[in-house]
Amino acid sequence: MSRISVRGFAVASATAVTTVGAVVGVASGSTPAADDNNFEATAADTTLLADIPAGQQAQVQTASLTQQADAQASAANAAAKKSAEEAARIQAAKDAKTKKRAAEERLEQERQAQKAKEKEREAERASRSQVRSTATFAPQSSYTVAQVQAIARQLVPADQFQCFSNIVSHESTWNYRASNPSSGAYGLVQALPGSKMASAGADWQTNPATQIKWGLSYMDGRYGSPCGAWSFWQANHWY
CATH class of the missing domain: 1.10.530 (Lysozyme)
Structure with missing residues (x-):
């Protein structure tokens, strides 16, 4: 038969054949094998659902299922938190890259504007120089x-x-x-x-x-x- 352990709601299975073999061996006076002794020691150390009064078995099963649900919810929350943190990191990197590109573009625009302004000033100075060099006045005493x-x-x-x-x-x-x-x-x-x-x-x-x-x-x-x-x-x- 199958015996259900309350510890961790794990299933410790022992086949009917093994159980019957052990009983027959004892009845016939034969010495139990070492494995049989270990099985019996383990079985004795494990609290079985069958050992719990019938009225409390449903509570034990419910409590175990609740623990499993809590563990699953905790794992889901951790995964969701990790996913959110990763998304935030990626978005922050994108924002930083966008800001850097905008700053570089603004700086380049300022440089171009400065160059254009300097070119305009240079042309103006050249024009003034041309006017001065070609202007002539009759000398006076x-x-x-x-x-x-x-x-x-x-x-x-x-x-x-x-x-x-x-x-x-x-x-x-x-x-x-x-x-x-x-x-x-x-x-x-x-x-x-x-x-x-x-x-x-x-x-x-x-x-x-x-x-x-x-x-x-x-x-x-x-x-x-x-x-x-x-x-x-x-x-x-x-x-």
């Missing part, structure tokens, strides 16, 4: 402030003239012969030394147009524009 300013308006872009004028007003009060004996600075923009302006023309000492051309070239090259130079001047009182 002397120039009034109004005449010097009129020359500057022809050479300096309209949107930069006020900044240029602010610097010249502070540096030389529009006196193209202004000289600083202590430093050697000279002219409208107080080039230091004044001989630097020779790159714009040999008449740099007496021709305000030559001084204006050199001053514009200096401001564009170092500060990007006269307004850039004026911003620096306001912060430092020199440029």
Whole structure:
């Protein structure tokens, strides 16, 4: 017969043949085999469902099934939690990759915009340089402030003239012969030394147009524009 063990609700099966053989052996006076002794010891150590009162057998079976259901539910919860954690990890990796790509694209756009802006500035500087190089003025023995300013308006872009004028007003009060004996600075923009302006023309000492051309070239090259130079001047009182 089959005997059901309550421990773990496991089934410990012993066939009827084996059981009957053991009984017959004892009845005939033969010595039980070692395996028979082990079987009997194990059977004696195991609490069988048949040994439990009939009224409690259903409770024992229900309790065992409940334990199995709880174990299965726990395993299912653990699997679901692991699956959720793995999904969250994968999603986080995707989000990080998307953010990185967006940041790289934004940086590239900023770089391209900066390049375009610099190219535009370069073209503007080249245009100004072309205007200055082709502009000619009949030399005079002397120039009034109004005449010097009129020359500057022809050479300096309209949107930069006020900044240029602010610097010249502070540096030389529009006196193209202004000289600083202590430093050697000279002219409208107080080039230091004044001989630097020779790159714009040999008449740099007496021709305000030559001084204006050199001053514009200096401001564009170092500060990007006269307004850039004026911003620096306001912060430092020199440029």
